[in-house]
Amino acid sequence: MDHLLQLFLIFIKVNLLSTSGPASVGLLYHEVVGSYVTEAQFVQAVGLSSVLPGSDALQLAMYIGYAVGGIPGGLVALAGSILPPTLIILGVTMVLHRLRREAWLSSFVEGLAPAISVLMLFTAWKIFEKGGSTGWEGWTIGIVSLAAMFLNAPARIVVVVAGILGVYFLS
Amino acid sequence: MNHTKFAVWLQLLQMFLKVNILSPSGPASVGFLYEESVGKIMTEEQFVEAVGFSNVLPGSEALKLAMFVGYAAGGIPGVMSALLGAILPPTVLMLLVSAVLQQFQHENWLAGFVAGMSPAVAALIVFVSWELFRVSSRQKIDRRVIFIALLSAFAFWAEIPSPFVLLGAGILGVILFGRRSY
Numbered sequence: 001m002d003h004l005l006q007l008f009l010i011f012i013k014v015n016l017l018s019t020s021g022p023a024s025v026g027l028l029y030h031e032v033v034g035s036y037v038t039e040a041q042f043v044q045a046v047g048l049s050s051v052l053p054g055s056d057a058l059q060l061a062m063y064i065g066y067a068v069g070g071i072p073g074g075l076v077a078l079a080g081s082i083l084p085p086t087l088i089i090l091g092v093t094m095v096l097h098r099l100r101r102e103a104w105l106s107s108f109v110e111g112l113a114p115a116i117s118v119l120m121l122f123t124a125w126k127i128f129e130k131g132g133s134t135g136w137e138g139w140t141i142g143i144v145s146l147a148a149m150f151l152n153a154p155a156r157i158v159v160v161v162a163g164i165l166g167v168y169f170l171s
Numbered sequence: 172m173n174h175t176k177f178a179v180w181l182q183l184l185q186m187f188l189k190v191n192i193l194s195p196s197g198p199a200s201v202g203f204l205y206e207e208s209v210g211k212i213m214t215e216e217q218f219v220e221a222v223g224f225s226n227v228l229p230g231s232e233a234l235k236l237a238m239f240v241g242y243a244a245g246g247i248p249g250v251m252s253a254l255l256g257a258i259l260p261p262t263v264l265m266l267l268v269s270a271v272l273q274q275f276q277h278e279n280w281l282a283g284f285v286a287g288m289s290p291a292v293a294a295l296i297v298f299v300s301w302e303l304f305r306v307s308s309r310q311k312i313d314r315r316v317i318f319i320a321l322l323s324a325f326a327f328w329a330e331i332p333s334p335f336v337l338l339g340a341g342i343l344g345v346i347l348f349g350r351r352s353y
Binding site for chain 2: 013017018025026027030040043044046047048049050052055057058059062063066067071074078082085086088089090107108109110111112113114115116117118119120121122123124125127128130138139141142143145146149150155158159161162163164165166167168169170
């Protein structure tokens with residue numbers, strides 16, 4: 001019961017401090033890897049949530065919740081992710097016209113964005129490093145995947161192909 | 172129960188179920204949602220405003236967008252049906268897949284799959300980070316954006332806990348970008 005509450009608080013925190021679904025990956029990594037899930041589980045979670053249809057951030061949250069505490073864990077993580085935006089939206093729709101003049105809020109988010117980008121770079125490096133495949137195979141998969149995504153290849157296909165290559169070359 | 176209102180809620184629920192089953196990720200659902208809702212249940216102007224707000228407020232943007240669209244079409248109950256439609260497909264899918272995957276946790280091929288996926292997932296994160304940076308600095312790269320990026324890079328490197336760094340960056344944003352009017 002105690003760790004469910006902690007899980008809930010982590011997701012509330014992550015969702016208050018990130019501007020969008022994909023941006024929550026970096027912060028979530030720092031909050032849960034090592035203490036709740038292993039590196040491998042986190043990579044599975046990110047990979048899966050970009051492969052399955054629907055919101056990535058919610059799926060990532062549920063996978064981690066499920067790994068920590070089964071179905072109740074998944075539901076708690078979901079609730080923690082949904083609550084902050086829901087309350088904010090309900091609040092905003094009621095004071096919509098007042099908030100429009102509050103430029104400080106958009107300045108806050110504007111300042112948040114570059115910091116989140118940098119955090120994600122750090123996270124990406126850690127995932128790569130601890131993924132274990134830092135030999136030429138790993139670098140090749142990483143660089144080719146990055147190039148493919150800049151060329152607009154769908155991320156879910158890139159991730160699945162990389163996994164299949166892993167089964168053949170890295171297991 | 173008012174019959175037309177009920178029909179609107181049902182329509183919202185169906186629409187969001189469809190959008191969330193067919194779109195691979197949050198941001199990808201924006202284009203799809205546009206086609207489904209603009210002209211039918213809300214105006215173009217309302218939609219643009221909803222996208223703007225969901226980028227500015229914290230939390231998952233796809234959910235916020237869904238709730239704004241729901242609100243425009245059917246008030247608070249509209250928000251709830253949009254939320255339900257947006258949450259249901261990923262929840263059911265993910266719980267199912269997680270349950271199945273836990274069974275294979277010790278299989279050898281899964282370890283290989285994860286090992287192969289790691290560099291690609293790292294690449295995906297770099298890519299999203301670049302997209303985020305590009306969108307946030309709009310047309311040209313602002314010196315203040317670079318300043319915040321460098322400062323936070325230093326803070327992460329010095330192992331200052333990330334929530335503090337993010338809060339600090341937000342506060343710095345308020346100071347540097349100020350009360351600019353839009």
